[in-house]
Structures are given as C-alpha cells and as structure tokens.
Amino acid sequence: MKSDFKFSNLLGTVYRQGNIVFSDDGKQLISPVGNRVSVFDLINNKSFTFEYEHRKNIATLDLNKQGTLLLSVDEDGRAILVNFKSRNVLHHFNFKDKCYQVKFSPDGKLFALATGRFLQIWKTPEVNQDRQFAPFVRYRIHAGHFQDILSLTWSPDSRFIISTSKDLTAKIWSIDSDEKDLASTTFAGHKDYVMGAFFSADQENIYTVSKDGALFIWEYSQKRNEGDEEDNEDEVDISKYSWRIAKKHFFYTGQIKVKCVTFHSKSNMLVVGFSNGEFRLYELPEFTLIQQLSMGQNPVNAVTINESGEWLGFGSSKLGQLLVYEWQSESYILKQQGHFDATNSLTYSPDGSRVVTAAEDGKIKVWDVASGFCLATFDEHTSSVTQVQFAKKGQVLFSSSIDGTVRAWDLIRYRNFRVFTAAERISFNSLAVDPSGEVVCAGSLDSFDIHVWSVQTGQLLDTLSGHEGPISALAFSQENSVLASASWDKTIRIWSIFGRSQQVEPIEVYSDVLALAIKPDGTSVAVSTLKGQITIFDIQEGKQIGNIDCRRDIISGRNLEDRFTAKNSERSKFFTTINYSFDGLAIVAGGNNNSICLYDVPNEVLLRRFIVSKNMTLNGTLEFLNSSKMTEAGSLDLIDEDGENSDLEDRIDNTLPGSRRGGDLSTRKLRPEVRVTSVEFSPTATAFAAASTEGLLIYSVDDSIFFDPFDLDVDVTPQSTIEALEGKEYLNALVMSFRLNEEYLVNKVYETIPLSEISLVANGVPVVYLTKLLTFIGNFALESQHVEFNLIWIKNILSAHGNYINLHKNIFVTPMRAIQRFIGRIAKEVTTLSMENKYTYRFLTSTDGTVVQDDEEVENLSNDEDTADEEDAVLQSDEDDEEGWVGFEGKDNKLPLENEDESSDEELI
Template sequence: MKSDFKFSNLLGTVYRQGNLVFTSDGKKLLSPVGNRVSCFDLVSSKSFTFNYEHRKNVARIALNKQGTLLLSVDEDGRAILVNFISRIVLHHFNFKDAVNDLQFSPDGQYFAIAAGRFIQVWKTPDFTEDRQFAPFVRHRIYSGHYNDVLSVTWSNDSRFFVSTSKDMTSKIFSISSSEKDVAMTLAGHRDYVVKAFFNETQEIIYTVSKDGALFQWEYTERPNEDSDEESEDEEDAVAKPMSWRITAKNFFKADSNVKCATFHSKSNLLIVGFNNGEFRLYELPEFNLIQSLSMGQNSVNTVNVNSTGEWLAFGSSKLGQLLVYEWQSESYVLKQQGHFDSMNSLCYSPDGSRIVTASDDGKIKVWDVVSGFCLVTFSEHTSSVTAVQFAKRGQVLFSASLDGTVRAWDMIRFRNFRTFTATERIQFNSLAVDPSGEIVVAGSQDTFEIQIWSVQTAQLLDTLSGHEGPISCLSFGNENGSVLASASWDKTIRIWNIFGRSQQCEPIEIHSDVLSICMRPDAKEIAVSTLDGHISIWDVEDAKQLHLIDGKKDILGGRFLEDRFTAKNSARSKYFTTLAYSFDGEALVAAGNNNSICMYDIANEVLLKKFIVSLNMQLNGTMAMLNSKRLTDGGSLDLIDRDGENSDLEDRLDLSLPGSHKGDPSLRNVRPEVRVTSISFSPTAAAFAAASTEGLLVYSVDETINFDPFDLDVDITPEATLQTLQEKEYLTALVMAFRLNEEYLIHKVYETVPVKDIKLVTNDLPTVYLDRMLTFIGKLVTDSAHLEFNLIWIQNLITSHGKYINAHKHEFSSSLKAIQRFLAKLAKDVVAVSKKNGYLHSFLTHKVEEEERIIETIQENESDNEDEEDVSMDEDDDEEGWMGAAVKKSTDAFSESDDDMEDESD
C-alpha cells in the first residue's frame, strides 16, 4: 500500500472572490478558490490547483505577461510569489495592508499594487548580474488620492499607469521620474471611478464610474480664457497649454450600479458587469451596444477578457459561479458552479474516473477527476441529500435524502428512473447498495428499522428489525453482496444476511456511540469509529475484535474563536466521523470534524501519514493557539461584525435571515468550521478524496516522475539495450528498458519483438515488471494503430500470469482498469463496424440477387421469343431453314425496292 499521497486538486469550488486572470495565450484561466488558486485549461479541458495555501482567502492574483511568475495576495496583504511553470513557491512577502488591485506591467519589469490611498510600484523579482535572486524591491510610492484606490491600469508601453479611487477621480502617473510632469488628475465623475483604460494608441483614456457613466478623455489644447483675442504670434500658438479633457460622455442607463469592467484595446471592446447580474458588451468609441446578457440575480464581481478578445470570464462571489463566454458565437466555453452548502457524502465511480458529491442544498453533482469539471447536476431532491452510492457496474447511482426518498439515477442518460419510498414518511440518512445492483437498503433516524427495496420493481421487499435505536450507518462488502453491516444509537453493530433475511452472527456490543462503519472489500472485516476516538476492527464471521487504534492523539483539534478553553482541553472533535478502506484492505483512512486526515496501517495499528485539511485562518478550528492580542473579556475581536462601517450601502445591508445559515455563502455572522464530512478511496488505489469545508480535496500519488530507475546497474545503458535488441535477446532488452524506465526505449523493444516470440517473452517475464508492462500497454493502446499486435500481447500476459494477477488484484488495479477501458472501447468499435458491414453485406447480396433475378427474367423472355419465331418459320418454310427463309425474304424485299426506284427514275 502506497502512502506517499499528496494534494493534487480541489474540486467542488470554482470561484470565491477576487479577480480572474487569463494567461498570455488566452487558453488558461486562473481563479481564486478560498485560500488557494486553481488553473483551468479551457482548450484541453483540464484543471489543477496549486498546492500552496494562504493564511486567509485570496483577494487578488496577477500573472506576468511572460507566464512565468504568479503573485497572489490574501485579504491581509500577505503575498506569495510562485513559479507558474514548476508550481514552486519562491518567496513570501507582507505588504501590511489590504490590496485592492494588483497588476504586472506589460513588459514584465514592474508590478503595481493599490493599497489604501497609495499606489506602490515594485520591481519584478529577477536574477541580477551576480545571479542572486532579488525578491521584492520597491521602486516608488505614488500618492495623491484622499480615499482608497480601487484599480490600477498600465499603458501598453509600460511608461504610464492610471489609477481610480473612491474619491471620484482618476490620476495619471509616469513610471520614470524624468516624466513627473505627466501626473494629472481626471475629475468629473459623481461616484466611485471603478476602472480606467488606455486605448491602443494611448491617446484616449476611458473612465467608468459606479453610477454608470463612461467618460472619454483626450489630450487636447486647453481653451483660451480670452476667446475674442486671437494671438498672431506663431510662438504663442505653439506654446498653447495641453491637457486631458472630456471629449465624450456616455451613460449605461442600467437599473443597477456598475460592479466591474474591462477593456480590450485591440478590438475596442468594453465589457461591463452590474450589481443585478447583467453584463454588457460595447464597441468604443461609438458606444454601440453589442450584447446584453444576465448571469442571474446576483452581482457580477469580476470580469476579464483574454488576449484575442474572444473569450470573456465572469465570476459571481455569492453564487460561487465561474463563466467563460465566447461572445461572437454566443456560447459558453466554461460554465461551472460549486455547491451552495456543505457536502455530506461522496463516492467514486467503479472505474475511478468520476466523483459524485451530495450536499445540503439538495443537489447531486458529478465531477470528472481528470478535467475537474462538473459534468451534470441532479436537483430532483427537495431536501438535503445525505448519502450517495454507485452500483458495481457504475451505470446506476443511488442517493438518499431527508425528503423521504431514495432515488436511482441512470448515469448514461443522466435521468432519475426509480424512486423508492417507505410505507411512512421518514428521513433517510444512510444508504447501502448490493454489489450486484439488485438490492438497495436505507436507514433512518426516525425509525429503528432498515428498509430493503428491489431495484427492478421499486417495491419494498422487507424491513430488518432488531435495533433498539435509530440507524446511523450502513455498509455492504464489495465482493460478498449478501453481507450487510448496520450500526445504531443502541451501541450495537449487527451483521445481516440479506438474502437469508437473518443475522449472520450475534450483535457486536460497542462501549461508545458508533459514528461510522466501513466494511473491507472482501467482507471479512469491519472497521468501526466511535465517539471515544477509537477505531476498532472486527471479524465479521466470528464477531471478534482484531485490532484497536487510538486516534485521539493523532487528531489536530483547533480552537474556535468563541471558545473559553484551549484546544488541548477541548474534546469537541477528538473522533472520526468517516472511514474508508483502501482497495487492498491493508490501510484505513479516517477523518472527522477536525483539521486532520489520518491514514493507518491496520496490521501494525500505526499512523502512516497525516494530512492537514486547511491552513485558512478564516475557518474555525484551523489554529491551535489564538492571538492573545485579539482576545478581550468580551471575546475575540474577530467576532465583531464590522459590516456596518462599510462605505457602500450594499455592503452594509445584511439580507440574510437571522438564524438561517444553510445555503447562504454570503453569511457574515457565522464562521464556518473546518471539517471533513465524507472520505473515499479511488478504485484505482492511486488517490482518495475528502469532502471538506473548502471543497472536494483530492490526494493522489505523484506519477509524473519521468526517470525512475529500478534495479539499475552501471552496465545498463540505452546503447547496451539497443545492442541487446539487435542480438534478438528480446526479454533481456525489455528488462533493461524497464530498469532504465525510458518510455521511448520500452516502446522500441515492445514493437520490435516478433509476433511468434511474444508468447515466449511473456512466459519468462519476471512478475516484478508485470505491472509496469500492463501500465505501459494501457497507456500505449489508446493511440496505437496496431490493434491485433496489442491484443496478442495482452492475451499472452493474462494467460501466462493470470493466477499471480488474481492473487494480487490490488497491485494491478490501475493498469487493469486502463486495459479494460481499451478492450471495452475496442469491442464497441468492432461491434459497430460488424453491424455496419452486416448491413452493407445484406444490401449488396440483396442487390446481386435482384440483378440475377432480373437477368433470369430477361433470358426467359428472350428464350420465349426465340421459340415463337422458330414456330412461325417452321410453318412458312418447311423445306428451308430459318436462315435461308430470312435471306430469301430480305432479297425479295431488296429486289422489290430496286424495281420501284427504276420506275421512279423513268
């Protein structure tokens, strides 16, 4: 069992707050998700999340034009500089103030931040002459505004930048001290100036204010005070003062205030987002409205446009929604939204390619593991969805909800095709599915019985009685479908034989409340998590305790802001609420309402690895010690609601219902607590996922290492491998290629082996290279054109080593899944081609038969005609043959015609 899992991706959350950034090629989009940053590849449909974390939620991000440095700043002004290509953190820095905007200059030499009333310009970190890395060196501080600066925009040549502020003015600054006379104030708006832009020639500046006004500024001559007197002196005419003046005023005339805006200078395209969810596209300087669309009823918090001007990115903080819109074709490139509320349950599909999550908002979402995108959302449930579970084949998904129904979903057509209900209205909080997919069972805290339904008929088959308290959790084994384990508040665990409708053994007495149970895949053991912080392993057949793990000492329990006691003395979350077995049953991963995910080795009862869920200080329970400076006799200063001090009216208003906190991501009077509600191992054994407060965390084994030598020797080189291959020692060459782990070398040896020798090579292949060989073939066959050649390899490998593979299933799960997908796809293609050829063959044979039938008919008609002629000739000319008669008849006709012609000539 591998234990070197690392954080790889964050699903379920696509946008929280802050700004969106496109890469210079316009193909990738960066989005802040809580205290992390996610990257979405819009062309290849992939995504990843940087593994570094901020102490608080990210407020602003910026990427230099070269695409090498990413700078992200949290709400307190703490910045992290990251190498965007290698995803390595380079430097930490504190700006010591909230940052409202952050922009790299187009040439990449500087970046400007808007912090408070000032604009700070810093030199971009680079390598100096002595090859020393110089992190943050400040170039200059620009002042002049008397209220907070909202945005900074650079000119195309990186010489100037224009800032906008809450003081209803914009200011132009020069980066060079020799051009300090350029500094100028642009005043005239009646509300906050949200954003300002230079056009392509830098001769026009556009400013957009919050009240919906767009001003166009041009550098023109200042009008003379004495308009009647005209100067005749040419020198005086040349020396006329120049200044930026308003040359045009336009108004959006919207029902709501402007929230954000962006401008694409090459195409003169202006995109504006409003508080009511509407966004508009205008063409400047004519101010022609191109399009007007809406994201919903909540405000558009940020907008950005890629370098080509084709794709627009919108983010809505309250909805947690992220859109990428192609305005020319009026279609969505990306449309993603996370859950409104906390996730209750998750499960992997049997092939490990999808993760399904259920939430308190009543929705079920299906996420693609590779791309990180939501494929489909089911919203038929009318209350919180408490559990989801796949059938063994992965074509059917089951869900249980507090609305009193258990539903079955078709994962091919994405529809609800069965709804199961009990004889009375009860709220289901646990669910288990028979591996065959024929039986589904559910438990509730309303009754003490377990409901059993038939999937085929949707009929309630039976109810299992015996528990003396509400049912808390259910679990089936993956291989033995008849064994069901149930736990109840009566501190007992019962093992049921479903098809025998009896208990397999005596009830297992537990000394504490059972919080979670999980059955080993082979249904031989069951793991139980209890309220006292212990994990106990029981034998299913004999009801004997095999192992006991004390998890209290391994749990990281943080301190809440309202706690009057330290984290060390807290017993709030010193237990696990969710468990999951690994594929081989040798390891166990556990988590709960705390900040830790623990992985245990069952046989030795030791902790293999501990994962910290989040470092976000804005969540309760992430810090073991609170800052004593923030603590007072009345409690923590962080608990004080300061929204009434905001300058904007919409920020001061609190529209949330008092006491209602579910389904409202914008709540301000409750701090969410860090917790993991569900955890599950991937069937490929290479990853596991955890549903947490921050989203769906995916931890996987890093398989991106290119050079991973195995049993390497000094005599093993690529040249030696190729020499061995030329000597036709195929097995030795294959083993040497695997030891070097060079893919091109393995590929060359693989395709050089003659077909007649494949069986000999596979028979003698050491088992230590078997998984590597299957993994290599699984990757190769997707793009390879040699179908039969690959099938011969697979057939001989399975035939030669089938027993070993069957005995070590967990080691080959990932490679066999890849080959299984290839075979299923190949079978589907072969069947499709076979059907097509069958139809074509039947069509052609039908055509041939029809043509033969037509020819036979023609021939029969001709033969009949010939018979009739023969009969007539026999009657007229009995002595002469038919040929002679015909000749005689024709000569007579010719002679008659000759006589007629002679008469005419006469």
C-alpha cells in the first residue's frame, strides 16, 4: 500500500469571496476558494487547486499580463507570490493592513495595492542584473483618500492609476513624477461609495460608477468663458484644461445597490452586478442597455471580463456560485455551485471516475474527478441527506435522509426512481447497499431497528431488531453479503440477511461505536469508538484481532470560546468516519478535528497524518490561542463588531446565533469548526477523498515523475530503442521503452506497432510489464483518437494474460479501473452518437441511389419501400419504448407508462 499521498484538488466549492480573474488568453478562470486558489480551464474542461494555503480567507488576487506570476493576499494583508506555470510558491510577504484590491500594470513592470486608505505601488518581482531575485521592492506610496480604497484601475499605457474610495470620490495618480501635475485630480460629485472608475480606450474619457447606481462620464476639456477667444497657437496650454463631467446616467434601481462593476475598453462595454442577483451590460458612452439578466436572488459579488470581451465571469458569495457567460450567444460556458451547507457524506463510483457528495442543504451532487466539475444535482430530499452509497455496477445511487426516506437514483437518466419509507416517520442516519443491488438497509437514531427494503419492489422486507441503542453505522461485505451494524449500546452485530436464521450474537466493544468499516474480503470489521480506539474484530470467530490507539495521533485545536487548552480537550479525541483500502492493509480515518490519519493495519502504526486546513478563520485549527486577544469576556475575535460597520447590509445579521455549521462565515458568536465528516478510498487505490468544512479534499499518489527507470542497464537507451523499432523488433522495443519509462518513447513504440503484430506482441509481453502497459493504455486511450486500435490492444492483452490477471487482482486493480473507465466513456459516447445520427443512418441505408426508368423498376422500388416502412414501424415502436425516459412524446402525445419505467429500472439494477 502506497502512502505518499499529496493534496491534488479541491471539489465541492468553487467560489467563496474576493475577486475572480481571467488569464490573458481568456482560457482559464482563477477563483479564490476560502484560503486556497482554484483554476478552471474552460477550454479543456479541467480544474485544479494550488497546494499552498493562506492563514485566512483570500481577499484579492491578480495574475500578471505574461501569465507567470500570481499574487494572492488574504484578509490580514499577508501575500503569497506563486509561479503560475510551475505552481511553486516563490515568496511570502506581509503588507500589515487589510488589502481591498491588487492589480498588475498592463506592461507587467509594476503592481498597485489598495491597503486601507493608501495606494501603494510596487515593482513586479523579477531577477535583476546580478541574478538575484528581488521579491518585493516598493516604488511609491500615495495618500489622498480619507477612507478605505475600494478599487484600482490602470490606464492602458501603464502611466496612470484611478482609485475609488468610500469617501465618495475617485482620484487619478501618475506613475511618473514629471506628470504629477497632469494627474492631480479628484473626481467628486457622487452621493455614495464609488465602486469603480475606468479609462476609455483612447484615455480621453473616464467613467465612474457609484453604489447608488449613478454613472458619470468625465472628459478632459478646456474651461471656456464668454469673453475668451479661441487660441490659434500650436502649443496647448495644459493649465486651462481639466477633468469635467460631460454626462450623467443612472441605472434607476431603487433600493438595489451596485455590488461590482467592470469595463472592457476595447468594446466599450460596461458590466454591472447588483445586490439582487441581476447583472446588466451597457455600451458606452451612449449608455445603451445590451442585456439584462439574473443569476439568482443573491448579490453578485465579483465580475470580470476576458481579454477578447466575449466571456463574462460572475461570482456570488452567498451560494458559492461561479458563472461564465458568453453574452453574444447568450449561453453559459460554465455554471458551477457548491453546497450551501456542510457536507455529510461522500462515496466513489465503482470505476473511481466520479464522487458523490451529500450535504445538510438536502442536495446530492455528482462530481467528475478528472475535471473537478459538478455533473448533476439532485434536490428531491426535503431535509438533510445523511449518507450516499453506490450499487456495485455504479449505475444506481442510494441516499438516506432525515426527512424519513431512502431514495434510489438512476445515474444514466439522472432521476429518482424509487422511494423507500418505514411504517412510521423516522430520520435515517446510516445506509448500506447489498453488492448485488437487491437489498438496501437503513438505520436511525430514533429507532433501534434496522429496516430492510427490496430494491425491485420498493417494499419493506424486514425489520432487524436486537440493538438496545440508536444505530450509528451500517456496512455490507463485498464478498459474502453479510451486514455489520454498530450501535450506541456498545455492541456490533453481524447479520446474515439471506440466511434462514436471523439469530446473531452481539460483539462487545466496551465503548460507544461511532463508525464502522468492513474489510473488502469480508473477513474482519473495524470500528471507531468514543475512547479514540480503532478496534478490529474477526467476523467468523467474533474475537478481537487488532487495536489501534489513535488519541496521540489526533491534532485537536482549541476553539475561541474554550476555557481549557487543546491538550486537555476530550471533545475531539476520536474518529467519526473510517474506511478500508482496497487491499485491506490500510485504514484512513477522520473526525471532528484537524487531522486525517492513515494507518497500517497489520503493524497497527500511523503511516501518514494530513492537516485538513490551516485557515485561522475556522475554529479548531490553532493549538494555542493569541494571549493578547484574550480578555475576561473571552476572545476579542468573538465580539460582534457588525453593528459598527458603515454599510446597512453589513450591519444586518441574518444568521442563526450559535450555529456550528453552514457555508455562511459571518456567524455571530461561533465560527464554523474544522471537521471531517466522511473519508473514502478510491477504487483505483491511487487516491482518497475527505469531506471537510473547506470542501471535498482529494489526496492522490504523486505520479508526476518524469524519469523513473525500471530494470535499466547500459544497453538500453532511447537510440537503441528506436533502432529496435526500425528493425521491426516490436516486443524488444516495447520492453525497452518501459524500462526507460519515458512517456514519449512508450507512446511512439505503442503507436508504431502494426495491427497484424499486436496479437503476437501482447502474447510475448512479460508479466512484469503488464501493469505498466495496461496503465499506459488506460490513461492514453482517454485522450487518443484511435478508439479501435486501443480496444484491439486491450482485447489481445486480456486474452493472453487473463488468467494471470485474475489470480493477482490486488496488483491489477488500478490499471483495470483505468481500462474500465476508458471503455465506459467510449461506450457512452458511441451510444450518444448513434442515437443522434440514427435518422441520418436510416436515410442513407434506405436510398440506393438508382434512377427509376421504367414501370417494372417503379413497382419493385415501391414494394421495397413498403417492406422498409414496415421494418421502420417496428424499429420506431421499439425506439419509442427505449427512449421514453428521455422525455420524447409518443404519437398520442402521452408520456410513457409507469410500469414501463419500472421494468427498465429492474434491468438496470
């Protein structure tokens, strides 16, 4: 079992607060997600999250024009400089004040920073002539505003900066000292905060937008008196020129306020986001309304526009929503939203390509692991969803909820096709699905019984009684279909549901059981207890065979309201969720603390410990509190200062006092606590996922080693490999490329081998290289256009080495999952393609292209058409039955019957 897991991605949340930025080519969108930064590739449909973390949530970030340096600043003014290409952290710096915005100049030489009421200008970090890296060198600092600066805008030629402030004014600043007199102007006249100010493309006009919905257009003109005559001199007297208001426009939004604004100078397009979720597009300077749309009921907190002016990016903090909109075609490029509330459970699909999460907001989301995007959202549950579980084939998903229902979801048609309920309304908190998909079981904290339903009929088959306390966890064995249940009565029970006798003997655990996991081979069961122990029992004998003491391994932080130290805390010294690896040699565990622990089961030792979050805005991330903030009334951080804010919407607090969970970070007395609600290993054995307060954390084995030779000797070189390939020694060339482990070389040899030789080469591949070959094909085939070529390789390898692979399943789990993912994706694409082109195919096959010349030919043709029509009628009736679920209406404009759906669901299960 590999233990070199590293953080690889963050799913489940796409935007938290701050500004969002497009890359210069417009293909990538950079979004702050709490104290991390996520990047969404809009062209290749992928996303990744930087590994580094800030100490608090990110307030602002920016990417330079060259796309090489990313600068992010958190709420306390601590900045991290990152190489955007290599994703390496270059430098840490503290600006020692709250930063509202950071902007790189268009020429990339400087960046401006709004810290409080000061405008700071810094030189862009670079390597100087002495080959010394100069991280942060301050160029100039300006003080002129009386309140905090809200936004910054550079002129296109990088000579001037406009800053807007809460003091109802905007100011223009010059970078060059010689032009100081030219740019010493204050733009006053607005009656509310100035949210943004922008230069026109020719820099002749300046546009300022205020919070109350007013747009002022300023132009640089000469003040004329009635007695003045026009100057005919060639030289212009600059002293007679000044910035003046040329026009005033208003959005007329009433009580609705402007939350964010941006301007694209090349197309003269102004984009404005409002507090009611509405956004508008205007063309300046005519102030022509182009479009007016809404992205929900919550405020639009961030807006940006790409370099070409085609895509608009919007962010909403309340729901954690991210939107990329193409305004010309009026279509969405990206529309993602995380869970509104805390995540309760997660599960991997059997092929490891998708992760499903369930949350307190009653929604279930399906996430694609490769791209990081949400594929579907189910919201039929009326209350918190407590657990989700896949059937073995991966086409059906089951979920339990506090609303008293267990639901079955079809992941091919994306709909709910079964609802299971008990005789009385009870809240279900645990769920288990039989590997065959025939039976689903659920437990509750209200009742001490386990409810068993038939998936085919939806009827309640049995109620398993025996526990004397609430059911805390359920799990089915993947091999022998026995059910293990854990309870607060300090016992676990093993049920043989399909056996004749339901008599079971309880296994004493001596402490309340919080979580349970069955070993994949079904021989043992592991439980996590309230005493901080992970105890392992043999299922057949009912005896304890192992015990891991976890108390010393758990990092429990100190909450702000704690009167005791973290060392003396008993609150979180246990795990609430555990999961076995595919080979049963490791257990990953998490709980209401700041640590995820990976244990070696045979030796009962800790392999790795992962820190969930370093975000100081969460409770429980700090082991020691700052003594300077401690008073007799408690920590200063707990004092409610919202009433002192200058804005009405900032003073109003609509949150529930004392709430310990939720996506809203502005809770009044208690902050969200760092915790892990669910962990699970991926079936591919190369990753595991953890549902935490920060989102869905994905940890994977780092495979990004460029040169990793295997069984190498002096004679094996890239040149000799190419020579063997040219000499038609295909098997030798393939083996040598794998021994060098150079991806480009393996790719070249693999694609050069002719079709007639594939069978012979596949038979001769040594078993040592089988895992490498299958892994390569599985990863390569997903992006390759040679579908049939890859399938022929897979067929010949499985035909030649199928018995060996079957006998060594534990070695080939990862490559076979990769092959399965490729075949599943290809099958889906081929099916979709055939469905979309079936009428074209039928037309092309029904016309033979002959020209009718005599009556005999006409008669034969008509007979053939009659026969074809009859066949088409049969085909059409079959297709109507097959496609009824999609929503197509039949000939009588009626939807398909319910029993037709049920029969198809039974086949699916």
